[in-house]
Amino acid sequence: MGQLPPEQYGLYKTLLESTKAIPWKLNWITKEFEYIGPQIEALLGWRQDSWKTAQDWIDRIHRDEREDTANLCITQSDCGIDHEADYRALTASGGYVWVRDVVHVIREDGVTTALVGFIFDISERKKMEDVLLRLNKQLAALSFHDGLTGIANRRMYDRSIQVAWAQAQNNRTPLSLAILDVDHFKHYNDKNGHAAGDECLCQVANALNNCAAMRPTDMIARYGGEEFVLILPNTGPEEAVDIAETFRRLVANQRIPHPGVGVADVVTVSVGLNTIIPGEEDSLQAFFEVADRMLYRAKSNGRNRVECAGSKRIFAIN
Numbered sequence: 001m002g003q004l005p006p007e008q009y010g011l012y013k014t015l016l017e018s019t020k021a022i023p024w025k026l027n028w029i030t031k032e033f034e035y036i037g038p039q040i041e042a043l044l045g046w047r048q049d050s051w052k053t054a055q056d057w058i059d060r061i062h063r064d065e066r067e068d069t070a071n072l073c074i075t076q077s078d079c080g081i082d083h084e085a086d087y088r089a090l091t092a093s094g095g096y097v098w099v100r101d102v103v104h105v106i107r108e109d110g111v112t113t114a115l116v117g118f119i120f121d122i123s124e125r126k127k128m129e130d131v132l133l134r135l136n137k138q139l140a141a142l143s144f145h146d147g148l149t150g151i152a153n154r155r156m157y158d159r160s161i162q163v164a165w166a167q168a169q170n171n172r173t174p175l176s177l178a179i180l181d182v183d184h185f186k187h188y189n190d191k192n193g194h195a196a197g198d199e200c201l202c203q204v205a206n207a208l209n210n211c212a213a214m215r216p217t218d219m220i221a222r223y224g225g226e227e228f229v230l231i232l233p234n235t236g237p238e239e240a241v242d243i244a245e246t247f248r249r250l251v252a253n254q255r256i257p258h259p260g261v262g263v264a265d266v267v268t269v270s271v272g273l274n275t276i277i278p279g280e281e282d283s284l285q286a287f288f289e290v291a292d293r294m295l296y297r298a299k300s301n302g303r304n305r306v307e308c309a310g311s312k313r314i315f316a317i318n
């Protein structure tokens with residue numbers, strides 16, 4: 001800019017100093033700032049003349065980004081490559097502002113002599129990005145939760161059972177699966193209305209999900225409709241029956257009034273249970289189907305009961 005006629009120099013200076021982007025120039029031989037726009041004071045609070053050397057710049061980068069940003073800048077500048085970096089810049093009052101530094105490298109005879117660049121305030125965009133990130137996390141969490149009851153959903157069950165199956169296969173440990181189905185729920189809906197049916201499902205789900213018998217590795221999920229599934233890793237048949245019984249009793253003990261069609265005057269569940277130590281030849285599908293058959297048996301044997309099957313390697317099917 002020094003070679004410009006004075007009237008043009010003034011024009012360019014005014015232009016540069018009226019932009020939101022903050023211009024700067026660093027002598028790469030001495031590592032001293034030759035210029036930084038006065039707008040820097042409005043953004044970060046540091047006086048324009050407090051930016052003396054590259055070290056001042058490095059010291060004012062948040063420590064989480066400091067080393068990477070400084071290294072990137074030094075390497076690229078030495079190689080003559082234009083670059084940019086996002087980092088949090090320290091303010092004079094001790095806060096931080098997200099900025100983007102866009103750097104152009106000036107070379108003479110293959111040697112870097114200076115850097116010129118612009119600092120942009122990107123704090124608003126970062127705030128939006130944080131909001132989006134949080135929303136995405138919430139969305140991911142929501143996509144594994146049932147919209148009505150808030151407990152794990154079918155998708156979560158599908159993933160978890162695959163993991164539990166693989167672990168049981170690898171470790172040669174027993175895996176139990178219980179399918180719980182609310183008894184005569186159609187009748188409940190017909191008598192009380194769909195909204196009351198929804199409320200009932202929430203109450204059942206909540207009770208199941210907070211069951212004291214549940215261990216950290218167990219998982220209850222809403223499989224669909226009025227059906228729930230309970231994964232019990234590392235659980236042999238006798239223990240699984242005890243746990244399934246506890247869950248069955250827990251629902252009955254909620255004493256949610258049921259208009260009744262011969263079972264009980266409260267809401268109950270029937271439970272089909274299966275246990276296996278899966279071998280290479282076993283299939284998850286077949287394992288599930290046996291639990292489902294046991295549920296059918298519980299229904300036809302009078303409901304409000306647990307019926308179980310054991311793998312051929314554990315005990316004979318009832």
Ligand SMILES: Nc1nc2c(ncn2[C@@H]2O[C@H](COP(=O)(O)OP(=O)(O)OP(=O)(O)O)[C@@H](O)[C@H]2O)c(=O)[nH]1
Pocket residue numbers: 148181182183184185186187189193194195196197198201224225226299303
């Ligand atoms: N309120 C409500 N009802 C549901 C929901 N999902 C499924 N249902 C109802 O649950 C009922 C299930 O009925 P069925 O499969 O005939 O079984 P059931 O009446 O429970 O009888 P059993 O299982 O033989 O004891 C149907 O009436 C469905 O409409 C839901 O999200 N909310």
